[in-house]
Amino acid sequence: MTQDMQFAVGVIGVGNMGSALVRGIIDQGTESAKSVIICDLDQGRVDLLCDDLGVVDGGNAVHVASSSDLVILAAKPQNLTALLDEISSSISANQTIMSIVAGVTTESIEERLGGSPSVIRVMPNLPALVGEGISVFCGGSHAAELDFERVKAVLGAVGVCFKGPEELMDPVTALSGTGPAYVFHTMEAMIQSGVEMGMPSEMAEQLVLQTVLGAAILAMESDLDPTALREAVTSRGGTTDAAISHLEKNHYTRLVVEAILAAMDRSRDLGR
Numbered sequence: 429m430t431q432d433m434q435f436a437v438g439v440i441g442v443g444n445m446g447s448a449l450v451r452g453i454i455d456q457g458t459e460s461a462k463s464v465i466i467c468d469l470d471q472g473r474v475d476l477l478c479d480d481l482g483v484v485d486g487g488n489a490v491h492v493a494s495s496s497d498l499v500i501l502a503a504k505p506q507n508l509t510a511l512l513d514e515i516s517s518s519i520s521a522n523q524t525i526m527s528i529v530a531g532v533t534t535e536s537i538e539e540r541l542g543g544s545p546s547v548i549r550v551m552p553n554l555p556a557l558v559g560e561g562i563s564v565f566c567g568g569s570h571a572a573e574l575d576f577e578r579v580k581a582v583l584g585a586v587g588v589c590f591k592g593p594e595e596l597m598d599p600v601t602a603l604s605g606t607g608p609a610y611v612f613h614t615m616e617a618m619i620q621s622g623v624e625m626g627m628p629s630e631m632a633e634q635l636v637l638q639t640v641l642g643a644a645i646l647a648m649e650s651d652l653d654p655t656a657l658r659e660a661v662t663s664r665g666g667t668t669d670a671a672i673s674h675l676e677k678n679h680y681t682r683l684v685v686e687a688i689l690a691a692m693d694r695s696r697d698l699g700r
């Protein structure tokens with residue numbers, strides 16, 4: 429964040445994702461701890477972050493909302509309506525409301541807050557915690573350039589971000605928002621295979637984590653897409669061929685696609 433982009437950031441809800449954003453913002457050194465104010469219904473979560481990072485305990489949502497230029501809403505979808513009602517009278521037109529809540533549209537947040545709030549909907553993901561997140565954002569009908577700049581300053585500090593159409597936010601939620609869990613799940617299965625083949629679990633875990641990291645970096649740096657990379661290492665009758673053939677005989681690709689479509693449907697349901 430550049431010097432002339434300094435602004436107060438409030439985070440309401442510092443559970444898994446809210447705390448990942450706060451840690452990411454502070455650990456990347458892009459926002460001073462004293463300009464980040466937080467609250468949560470669970471005071472233990474607030475205390476932990478304040479002790480670890482030196483961010484400010486805002487006490488409650490109304491105080492955080494009225495003290496921040498950028499207000500980040502990071503509660504669960506089922507808590508959002510009550511939260512919006514609680515803070516609506518504290519929001520003014522020069523503030524930016526950034527919602528990371530799955531499924532909930534900018535229009536419904538605008539309606540609930542009343543007036544002409546500047547709302548930006550974001551779908552981040554958990555690797556923001558280590559500065560390797562990816563986020564897609566879209567603006568509501570009152571969002572202006574300054575609002576996008578504030579959101580980009582925060583999201584850019586914790587990974588890659590870009591603007592997308594709101595119609596794609598539920599698919600984004602299903603693909604990258606939820607995506608790290610699919611990768612963890614795949615890691616679990618790979619580690620289990622290592623153990624079943626006789627390895628100590630620590631050895632299997634080390635092999636799997638470095639393999640996933642290396643494959644991701646290779647895929648990002650290579651001119652080849654993942655399909656071409658896979659084909660290049662799959663010789664007919666070899667070990668990769670044995671594994672991939674087994675997966676495809678059991679409709680693995682279709683199963684993964686259907687799982688992600690289920691996540692998209694769930695994101696849509698949560699917003700209703």
Ligand SMILES: NC(=O)c1ccc[n+]([C@@H]2O[C@H](COP(=O)([O-])OP(=O)(O)OC[C@H]3O[C@@H](n4cnc5c(N)ncnc54)[C@H](OP(=O)(O)O)[C@@H]3O)[C@@H](O)[C@H]2O)c1
Pocket residue numbers: 440441442443444445446467468469470473489502503504505507510511528529530531551552553554605606
């Ligand atoms: N987890 C992810 O990987 C991920 C990725 C992208 C987006 N998201 C979105 O991020 C949001 C948060 O998800 P999460 O996994 O971080 O959930 P979480 O761990 O349950 O954290 C939400 C926190 O917000 C608190 N909260 C609820 N209402 C509040 C209020 N009025 N004032 C202050 N704090 C309040 C909750 O307290 P209580 O527990 O006491 O209710 C909880 O500690 C969700 O909307 C989700 O769709 C999550």
